[in-house]
Amino acid sequence: MNTSSSSSSFPLFIFAAIIFLRCLNPTGAATCHPDDEAGLLAFKAGITRDPSGILSSWKKGTACCSWNGVTCLTGDRVTALTVAGQSDVAGSFLSGTISPSLAKLQHLDGIYFTDLKNITGSFPQFLFRLPKLIYVYIENNRLSGPLPVNIGSLSQFEAFSLEGNRFTGPIPSSISNLTRLSQLNLGNNLLTGTIPLGIANLKLMSSLNLGGNRLTGTIPDVFKSMTELRSLTLSRNRFSGNLPPSIASLSPILRFLELGQNNLSGTIPSYLSRFKALDTLDLSRNRFSGIVPKSFANLTKIFNLDLSHNLLTDPFPELFVKGIESLDLSYNQFHLKMIPKWVTSSPIIFSLKLAKCGIKMRFDDWKPAETYFYDFIDLSENEISGSPARFLNQTEYLVEFRAAGNKLRFDMGKLKFAKTLKTLDLSRNLVFGKVPATVAGLKTLNVSRNHLCGKLPATKFPASAFAGNDCLCGSPLSPCKV
Template identity: 35%
Template sequence: MMCSKIGQILLSVICITISLISAQDGDVVFLRALKDDWKNTPPSWDHSSDSCDSSWEGISCTNGRVTRITLANMQLSGELSGHIWQFTELQILDLSYNKELIGSLPPEVQNLRKLTELTLVGCGFTGPIPDAIGNLESLTSLSLNSNSFTGSIPASIGKLKNLDWLDLTGNKLTGSIPVSNESTPGLDMLSNAKHFHLGDNQLSGEIPPGLFNSTMTLIHLLLDNNKLRGTIPSTLGLVTSLQVVRLDRNSLSGNVPPSINNLVNTSGMFLSNNQLTGPIPDLTGMNLLNYVDLSNNSFDPSPAPSWFSTLLALTTIKMHNTNLRGELPRDLFRIPQLQKVDLSSNMINGSLDITSNPSTQLQLVDLQHNQIEGFIQRDQYEDSIVIILADNLICRESGVTDRYCSSHTNITTYSTPWNNCGPASCVSNLVLSPNCQCAYPYKGSIYFKAPSFSSLENSTIYLSLHNSLMALFQDAGLSVDTVSLKNPRRNADDYLVIDLEFFPSGVPRFNRTGILALGFALSPLKFIPPEGFNYIYFFIPESYEFLPGTKHKSSNTGIIVGSAVGCCVLVGILVLVGTYCFLRKKPAQQAQPFALWDPTSGSGGVPQLKGARSFTFEELQKYTNNFSEINNIGRGGYGMVYKGSLPNGQLIAIKRAQDGSSQGGLEFKNEIELLSRVHHKNVVGLIGFCFDKGEQMLVYEYIVNGTLKDSLSGRSGIRLDWIRRLKISLGAARGLQYLHDHADPPIIHRDVKSTNILLDERLVAKVADFGLSKPLSDANRTHVTTQVKGTMGYMDPEYYMTQQLTEKSDTYSFGVVMLEIITARKPIEKGRYIVREVKEAMNKNKELYDLKEVLDPAIGFSSQPNGLERFVDLALRCVEDTGNQRPTMSEVVKELESIMELIGLNPRIESSSSTSASYEGTSKDYNYPDSSDSLLSYSEGSLPSKLYPE
């Protein structure tokens, strides 16, 4: 222990000495510290003595100091350590779409006083947003959306007088919206802000009237999908600059204030799915309004409002289930830009007349579930306009076959057209671009939250978006050959979603520099889409397999200065290092428990193993064909995973630690001793390990059918019916029960998820990946107090709040997996949480709890899936907020066994043995993807505990 402390002190002295002596660059010390803190940093991050040369990809400087760090979608993993807060000249920090960047945002963020843009979109950050954020007085953009931040919105944000863009969408924020008073600031003080994006959270309370005032310059107010209640404040009408208002999917009630029509610059008004009452709001005078959605509110019964036909910019009218009644005026359909009218589920009667010069852009009139008696339509409009009158009086007569009496599903299949080039094919995983070039594209989806149009079939719309993107790339000097747009659609939140593929120019794939430049260009602050899209959007990229980066040389100046500095301190460093090595020499065996252990002779320090054997490096090198690329079946934060074959033919999976991720010898010894004691048919078995030639490797049994997630998503080609899903659930539950009740010592897995449940050749479930597991000692038989780690969406909220890890934390995660098994949905998808989705959708008074909309159709509904309701009940008990309300895994196993008995199966036989005939497809040598969800990899924040000293 003393030696370790002395060594740390000496190393610290060396680093501090170099940073003080070096006249050229102090920031390089902190860059190197970041390189040590994070995994998967760009390979070009060498040991340059100049932080401002091209070796540091994603780093930009001004006057010799680091002013910009942009590392979006680089597959970084780790936490925001104290080192990043040392860049006191930093102006832009963008670490977006690195899902394995986890942990909290510490108060030290306030050190970045010159920061203008803080962008941490789509990462894995948790915990509260610190009040210290309000000390960043230069901040103009704060984008923390699509993380798992909790707690309330800091009132201190109101002190950011220069803030233009505030985006906290898609977190778990609670509490009320802060407004100022005599002692505290609030969001109402942000008179220069144009964007309040606070949707998809759990904000509660009323929308405070004091939030709005006439000095504000807001153009986008997004409060959708929260738990807000009370009335819409009349003060909203004071902010006449507003262009988009989204208050939908809350619990707002009462009358819509008459002042709403003061918003004369508004193009999109979304008030749907609330509990609004009183008269239908009068929107007269809102002449720029394109898109209005008032659906699913309880307005007073009334005829279609007269303002319909006066707002000539309208493209979309949605008033589903709003108590409309009476006959529709013919003028309604003459609005010149009208594309879609949805007035379904009302009490509209009389005759529908669409004969008087309807809009040439009109595509859909949905009036199903009304009381319409007649329909008049000119023949020339019959094919161009889709009319839906199902469940109206006109369609209830026997023998009616008119096509307008059936429901209609509009499927859009647009994709960017080919540029007059002949047919061609590409090898390997390359894709043919619209310019007929074979390349590996950078893919993602772009979401527009409030487009002004409804039509998804107008190719001119997508051409304008394509041209805007290409102009952006050309202006930025990016080597993008073309962009392909595909599959435009509206999602459940009424966002327009378009899939994009970006193709590189002149090379088969982008390198890291190219991806960094693309990510920076696609920021909402940089790219403004063409008219009609409204630039409230976000881009979600897919992970990308990079070309190896070019290793840059340090600048000559850096070499000269570095050499001079090195000469000055060389003697001192040698003395310090020599002293350090001398002090370390005697206790070497204690620091490296395997240092004197020869696995062939059984000498001292041998770990106490049960059933696991040691391998030499040469053996594993031979079994994997020298760790060849073809044997590489995955990777994670710990390192690469290779497939191998033992001399007896047994297949193995070898998890090989990458440089920099190896833990200490003592910790490695403890881990293999723990894993070697785990033996159960529903737990992936440890065959052995390698601690040789500086390598640390774990050798597991190879599981041929990959992860449960791969089968649920269809990626593996295996179809899982209800019976098979039930058997898999029981197998996985038994594996966890074994860890809790029978392992010695008991083990809490801490990262239960569908990617850590593997399926063997008979589709028997096996729990895998113990990188975050915690044993329960004799002194801590009920819980372990430990730093919060795990995967967002599966994590126990009680563990997160108290930092007390219990066996019931695994129960919670398993409950989420159970919901994933019956829905085939991700736990968190586009900001929507599967637990909440199921709870809100279910109705116990109806068949299958009325969950058919959220259940995976592949389960099969041709016959009643017996036991599914009990399965849902059990899953929801597992995801109760507090651990004392959840069952133990032993109780979960018993209930699953009872469900199997209910449907006539013997749980003792069926869950442990089945044949390949029980599912579609045959057992195969599964090709594990090179992604964060690979076999036995530490994924989605699931990093080995050794990387986080506790």
């Protein structure tokens, strides 16, 4: 499930505000404060590679308030520093370290170092020496080592993100002193140990992300005081036990609850059905058992639901959503028989994964209200018969189609599919005919164990992609007999 919306890098509204304020800068300022210039030039000196010239405008003796990424709102003093790589452009990233001389920028209230990728070093101690600093986003770099035990003395911070680095060791208990925080994001590091109980002190928190670490123990029962919490991400850790009862107190405004890829157990609590604002619920890859509460029908605003890879059993409730965007119920103990009507009728669905859900229908009988938005489909390990050809011919943006281990029977030679398709898995079915040349454009293909025949088109796929068919020949299989 794609739920990046809840654990994004620094919010767009802050970025927009920085750009707007940047435009208001007095560009005519002859120079900037000598301390600020010295600190910025020391930072530039600590950068060993800047292949895309992010810091090329930083030149001694020029007005530093007009340098790229530098914002001045109080005369000649620097108040915000934004240095961002382009996460989708390889080779645009800075290498080097963060100079401690940034402590000279005494009027700094915001630091935004995002997607620089190759910045190394330990936790930046200069943060403790900047009294006006309240927004810190140092994301997607390679900082490492432990978080300082006195991290709680950064008590003026309102937003703090160290997501996507390599910090190790425990979350210091002094973090409970950061009582002004509305956002705390320590996701995608290598942190260990348990969540400190003192985190209950962070009563202004609207977004908490500790996902993608190596945290252990039970999820502490600390949420009753967090009345502003809209996003909670604890996925991809090693948490065990049941969900704590105080999560129920988040029901009025919580929008994102992401607890996937842990070792949580017990039944899915029925109080989750009271979360009327819930947009995204991810409980995937845990050990939840029993039935999904029938009262889930009350989750009328849910767009993304992932309950896959658990031990859940029938019956699955009918939902009354206006439109689901992504649904994954794969690999439980469901016997749905059909793709549910509330799924088929969704006009906005882009991802449908119902692998091993006991579906026994003809593919031709499935007529979704909208095929335009579909990106990902996984219907593997069911008893679906017929042909997906009509559906595949209608999709325009499909990226992945998996239907291995069914009873699909159709002529593959007549199959057309979207130019966007990258993954096609039709293995272990009853597909016949020739393999069309268009499969050469795919990244992943598996049509093994079917009834295909004829000469294979030129592709880069291994022999295993075609094994176990009736009479396929040509590279990478045996040569065709003349």
